[in-house]
Amino acid sequence: MRRPACRGSGEDRIRTPYGNSISRQTTVRLPEEIADRAEADARVRGTSVNAVLVESLRAETERVRADKDFTDRAKRLLERDRELLERLAR
Numbered sequence: 001m002r003r004p005a006c007r008g009s010g011e012d013r014i015r016t017p018y019g020n021s022i023s024r025q026t027t028v029r030l031p032e033e034i035a036d037r038a039e040a041d042a043r044v045r046g047t048s049v050n051a052v053l054v055e056s057l058r059a060e061t062e063r064v065r066a067d068k069d070f071t072d073r074a075k076r077l078l079e080r081d082r083e084l085l086e087r088l089a090r
Contacts, residue, residue, distance in 0.1 A: 028053070035049075038052050038053060038056075
């Protein structure tokens with residue numbers, strides 16, 4: 001049975017068991033070596049490749065957001081974008 005899909009930002013969104021949130025379905029091209037490692041990790045853990053990839057991305061995004069240099073650059077970019085949008089709105 002297919003789960004209910006929601007349309008949003010050009011991609012299908014499907015309700016999943018990940019923290020009562022709506023998730024996006026997307027395609028990722030992986031080098032064969034990484035795909036093989038993800039499959040092996042999933043088999044050993046008794047879970048899906050999707051779960052391995054979700055957890056890996058979650059850990060990486062948490063890591064970079066804890067990096068002061070990254071957050072400083074993000075703030076500068078957001079400020080620049082805000083200034084450009086304000087100029088365009090005039």
